[in-house]
Amino acid sequence: MYxxxxxxxxxxxxTTIKGYNGDEINAYFAxxxxxxxxxAIVVIHHLPGWDELYREFTRKFAHHGYLAISPDLYxxxxxxTPEDVAAAVRAEGGVSDDQCMGDLQASAEFILSLxxxxxxxxxxxxxxxxxxxxLAGCKLDIFDAIVECWGGNVIMNSSQLTEKQPKSPNEFTSQLNAPLLGLFGDLDQSPTPDQVNQHESELKSxxxxxxxxRYPEAGHGxxxxxxxxxxxxxxxxxWQKVFTFLEKNIS
Amino acid sequence: MCTMICEQANMTGSGKGTEGWFPLEQANVFYDHPFHAPWEYGVNIDFVNKSMGVGSRVSVELSPESAKLLAETIIKALEKGEKDPQIKISVLD
Known part of the structure; x- marks a missing residue:
């Protein structure tokens, strides 16, 4: 409490870090x-890009006492501009899950080395x-706490799978190796409440x-x-739940 | 979530971006989150020239109803123009 x-x-x-494949990528470090x-916390930007909102989120974590890094996944x-870059990425079907996992691993390693x-x-x-x-909580073993806010496409049907996103993340549920906080709006169209139910049921099983x-009056974002x-x-x-969860698990 | 719905078509034409006119290469039509329009999902159309960089982009974000109306309106204008014997369109590469 301040x-x-x-x-x-x-x-x-x-700053610049070496991400997936040794590629140099930018990261915002607060x-x-x-x-x-x-x-420490690795802050993963949304599809609209590495934008002002995510820089503010990154600073918010630093304000609360975290070493916070947000890699530019694009x-x-x-x-x-973040919008132009994000539009180009969206036109290419997003970034690959493997590349993203590599960038997140590198970000976590960078911050843990301090x-x-x-x-x-x-x-x-x-x-x-x-x-x-x-996905990082399931496929990487470096994270000690995962905050998933309205993860879209955690449950994908076969028609949504691509070369870049070849598997639905929920298939990896059994590999989750860190505590998970999930925050969802019941008015969200994706994930729908039914998908969140399925996600939760798989975690429970x-x-x-x-x-x-889950917030009954909230939608996506x-x-x-x-x-x-x-x-x-x-x-x-x-936000209170995010900081309570992080304090319990990584402070 | 992000739907990742994107239909693409090669384009011939010109677009006016933040740095003036540029030749168009492609149209990307998304049904996804807009950057600016105040709804969760919409039809976002980018006219781009990838070879000129990510900033060579003319963008509109439309409600689904507006997008349908635009498509119909384009067809109407095309039909009128193509029926007019006095109009000849030629593209100079």
């Missing part, structure tokens, strides 16, 4: 000033980033450590304060 007598400082800037040790697709890390790292993502967060919170879909009370509660 009190007004606390000193507070933060450094935030763009961290509190001070010796630490600090817990770094290889050219440089331009002298002021406490040795624990979580990940947070919304929409396609929520899907990537869940596999005996996984998870907690789901309810934490996006720059979109009409923003739902204030759900968003405020969801």
């Amino acid at each position: 009190t007004t007598d606390q000193f507070e400082g933060m450094i935030a800037n763009t 961290r509190p000033e001070g010796p630490g040790p600090f817990p 770094s290889r697709e050219g440089k331009g 002298p002021n890390s406490n040795g624990k790292v979580g990940t947070f993502g919304t929409c396609s980033g929520g899907r990537h967060a869940f 596999a005996n996984k450590n998870y907690e789901f919170h 309810f934490m996006y304060y720059d979109r009409p879909i923003y739902h204030q009370s759900s968003s405020v509660d969801a």
Whole structure:
């Protein structure tokens, strides 16, 4: 809990890391000033790109005492405004799951190598980033906590599978190796409430450590304060749940 | 979620982007989240020239109803133009 007598400082800037395949990619890195040790978080941007909203989310985590890094998962697709880059990526069917997992692994390794890390790292993502967060919790063993916000396409039917996304993430549920926090809006069209039910039922059957919170008045992207879909009370509660979950698991 | 629904077609024409006119190469028609329009899903159309970089893009975001109306309107205009014996369209490459 912040009190007004606390000193507070933060450094935030763009850095470069070696991602999947050794490719150099940009990442936005925000961290509190001070010796630490600090817990860390990899912040996974959504399909609209490595945008201002995600830089603000990254700084929000730093403000709460986390070493926060948000890799530009679209770094290889050219440089331009986040919207132009994201539009180009969308036209190519998104980025491959393997490439994304490689970039997330590299981001986590980078942040864990810092002298002021406490040795624990979580990940947070919304929409396609929520899907990537869940997949990372199953396919990588570096994360200690997973926050999946309305992961779209965690449950995919066969017609949605592509060369870049060859398997539905829920097929990997049995491999989930970190506690999972899931946040969903009941008015979301995707994931639908039925898909969230299925997702939860599969986690339960596999005996996984998870907690789901569902907001009856919220739709897709309810934490996006720059979109009409923003739902204030759900968003405020969801952020509280995010920080409570992270404090319990990686602080 | 992001639907990833995208239909593509090669295009011949010109588009006016943030840095002026450029030759078009392709149209990408998405049924997905818009960047700016205030609804969850819409028809987003990008006219692009990939070889000129990601910024060579003319974009519109339409409601599904508007997109249908636009498609019908384009067909109507084409039919009128193609029926007019005095109009000859030629494309100079």
